[in-house]
Amino acid sequence: MKIAVFSAKRYDRDFLSAANAAQQHQLQFFEVALAPESATLAEGHEAVCVFVNDVVDAAMLEALKRGGTKLVCLRCTGFNNVDLAAAAKLGIKVVRVVDYSPYSVAEHAVALLLAINRSIHRAYNRTRDSNFSLDGLMGFDFHGKTAAVIGTGKIGRVFAKIMRGFGCNVIGYDKYPSPEFEALGAHYAEPGEIGASADIISLHCPLTPETYHIVNAESLSRLKRGALLVNTSRGGLVDAEAAIQALKSGQLGGLALDVYEQEAELFFRDLSSTIVTDDVLQRLMAFPNVIVTGHQAFFTREAISTICETTLQSASEFAEGKPLSNEIKLP
Template sequence: MEVAIFSSTPYERQYLDEANKATNHKLRYFDESLDMDNVDLAAGFGAVCVFVNDKANADVLEALHKGGTRLIALRCTGFNNVDLKAAAQLGLKVVRVVDYSPNSVAEHAVALLLAINRKVHRAYNRTRDSNFSLDGLIGFDLYGKTVAVVGTGKIGCVFAQIMIGFGCDVIGFDPYPSPQFEALGGRYATPGEIGGRADIIALFCPLTPATHHIINSETLRRAKPGALLINTSRGALIDTEAAIEALKSGQLGGLGIDVYEQEADLFFRDLSSEIITDDIFQRLVSFPNVIVTGHQAYLTREALTTICETTMQSIMAFEKNEKLENEVKAA
């Protein structure tokens, strides 16, 4: 099957090519992100493979359909960038990668937490300048602290297990409680407990209308003063301007994020020689207690292998008219 792959990168292509040895699709790589400006590139391709910041709204999907596309293959877990209702109306199938490596994302969340807490980024920059002063680098023991895990699916459970290993008291929030989370030693929070007790809040939930800006001025106001916030899920879970105000006041003690609300205009490209005009992002990274990584939490060899193999296999199943195990449908 001919597949147009958007937002492709050199490091990703080698994994896609390797995975494709078992399926023998005809892959065409595009550096560009999919949107209305370049949707014509996909004309004639039966399948289009997209990533987190590609736009598959109703207009784009209609253009893809007219060009002969019948399958949208997401090489990621989230699908908030696809209009599923429009896809269904057009007869387009949508598949995603349901499970790749929860360890990769959970471990990156821990890395962000440790770096923010122990000021590793600041210490690194100091010692490179031969500054070995320890002023301003005091952190706190994780042992005995309360960690709130918002979203207790596979990734949240892996993160919870790591935090329990540090000796933390782990509390959770999820509209669909997980027996696995409780079996690990986590417990679900009582009303108001996360805001009142949590020293660390980590987000592992999908972006839906219900979770959009789940962290906002009100939830931050109720948070324990000085709490640390970690987000490796979707940028719009956090109201960034509200987080900035909480950082300014000291209500929020630190922020470690691998995702950003307006990341589509920034991430996955080299802008080091350009002026970034996103004032909110520039304000955010100006804080010494903020670390931003560019949506790399998933980026391990194991995760890339699984993502690419799953994507190629889903395309093959569609081509053979087999059951699509990883199909996503409108609610």
């Protein structure tokens, strides 16, 4: 099967090519994102392989259909960038990577949490300038604190298990409660409990109309003063402007982001020699108690290998007329 791979970085080429040794698809790599101006590159390809910030709306799907594309392969778990209704209407199948290493994202969330709590980023910059002062670097023990997990799927449960290992009291929220989460010694929060008691909040839920800006001015006002917030899920979960105000007032004690609502034009590219004009992001990064990483939580050898293998296996199932194990269907 001919597959056009968009937003392809060097590591995508390397890992997809390695995974393709067992599948023998015809892969054509494009570093540009799938967007209206690049849609013609997909012509003649039965499938496109896209990433989190590629545009797969109704207009794009119609263009892909005209070019002969019958399958959209997402090499990620989230699918909020795809118009599933339009795809179904056009007869285009959509598949994703349902399961890869949950440890990659959960461990990165913990790394960010440790860094923001103990000011590792500030200490690193200081000591490189031979400044070994400890003023302003004080954190708090995780042991005995309360960590809230918003979204208790596989990633959320791994995060919860790690925090339990630190000696935290772990509480959670999920529309669909998990017995496995409770088996860790955690419990689901009562109304108001997260805001009142959580010292740490980590977001691990998908971006849906219900969860859009789940962290907003109103929810931030209910937080325990000085709480730390980590988001390694989707940028749209956090109202960044509201977070800035909460940081300025001290209501939010620290913020660690691996995702950002307006990241599409920023992340996964080197902008070090240009001026970044996103004022909200620039304001966020100006705070000493904020850390931003560029959507790298998933970025481990184990996770990327599984993502690439699963993506190409889905393409093989489609080519062979088999049921699609990882198809996304309308509810």
